[in-house]
Amino acid sequence: MRAAIVTFDGFNELDSFIALGLMNRLRPSGWTVEIAGPSQRLTSMNGVTIETQQPLEFANEADIVLFGSGIYTRAIAENSALLDRLQLDPVRQLIGAQCSGTLLLARLGLLADIPACTDLTTKPWVVEAGVRVVDAPFHARGPIATAGGCMASQYLATWAMLRRAGVDATSKALHYVAPVGEKEAYVDKLIDTVRAFIPPDELLL
Incomplete structure (x- = not known):
C-alpha cells in the first residue's frame, strides 16, 4: 500500500507529520507512506525545512492521497499549472484533505x-468554491474524506x-501511539468516529 502526503511550502507540520507517523506504523504490513511535494525542499509555516521523499506526481500513482494544509494554500489553489500536475482518480484511490x-x-x-470539513479560516473560501461546509471534525463519503482542525x-x-x-491492524497501530492510561478510550474514539462513515460491507476486520 503506497500513500502520498501531499505537502507544499508553508505547510502545517501537524497535518503532514501526524498522518505520516500514524500510517507508517503499518510499514511491517507493506505500507509505504511518504511526503510528496512540488520541489525537493519545503519549508513549514514554522520554519522547519524538509526534503520531500517523492515528487508531487507520486500522488497520481499512490493508493492513498492525503492533503495537508498551509499558509499558502489559497495561492496554490489558484495556481493551475501546479494543480494540473495532479491527476487523481477516486475510482482507485482514497483521497482525503484537512483544513485548507x-x-x-x-x-x-x-x-x-x-x-x-475545514478550519474556520478556510471555511469562507471553501464555501465560495461551492462546497457545503459542515461543523464537524471529520466527514467522508465513499473514497473522499475531509477533516477540520490540525x-x-x-x-x-x-x-x-x-x-x-x-x-484489527488499525487498532494496534493506534494503540501504540495513544497516551498511556488512555489507550483504549483514545483508540475507541478515533475508530468509532471514522467507522460511522464506512459502510459495514466495506469495513475490513
Missing part, C-alpha cells in the same frame, strides 16, 4: 456535492487505515 487542503480538493473537482489529521489517518488495513 479541502480547498485544493474543491479546486480539483473532487468534492462535487459532498459535504466537507489535530484532525488523526481522523484522516485512521480512515485510510481502516479502509485499507482493517479494524
Whole structure:
C-alpha cells in the first residue's frame, strides 16, 4: 500500500507529520507512506525545512492521497499549472484533505456535492468554491474524506487505515501511539468516529 502526503511550502507540520507517523506504523504490513511535494525542499509555516521523499506526481500513482494544509494554500489553489500536475482518480484511490487542503480538493473537482470539513479560516473560501461546509471534525463519503482542525489529521489517518488495513491492524497501530492510561478510550474514539462513515460491507476486520 503506497500513500502520498501531499505537502507544499508553508505547510502545517501537524497535518503532514501526524498522518505520516500514524500510517507508517503499518510499514511491517507493506505500507509505504511518504511526503510528496512540488520541489525537493519545503519549508513549514514554522520554519522547519524538509526534503520531500517523492515528487508531487507520486500522488497520481499512490493508493492513498492525503492533503495537508498551509499558509499558502489559497495561492496554490489558484495556481493551475501546479494543480494540473495532479491527476487523481477516486475510482482507485482514497483521497482525503484537512483544513485548507479541502480547498485544493474543491479546486480539483473532487468534492462535487459532498459535504466537507475545514478550519474556520478556510471555511469562507471553501464555501465560495461551492462546497457545503459542515461543523464537524471529520466527514467522508465513499473514497473522499475531509477533516477540520490540525489535530484532525488523526481522523484522516485512521480512515485510510481502516479502509485499507482493517479494524484489527488499525487498532494496534493506534494503540501504540495513544497516551498511556488512555489507550483504549483514545483508540475507541478515533475508530468509532471514522467507522460511522464506512459502510459495514466495506469495513475490513
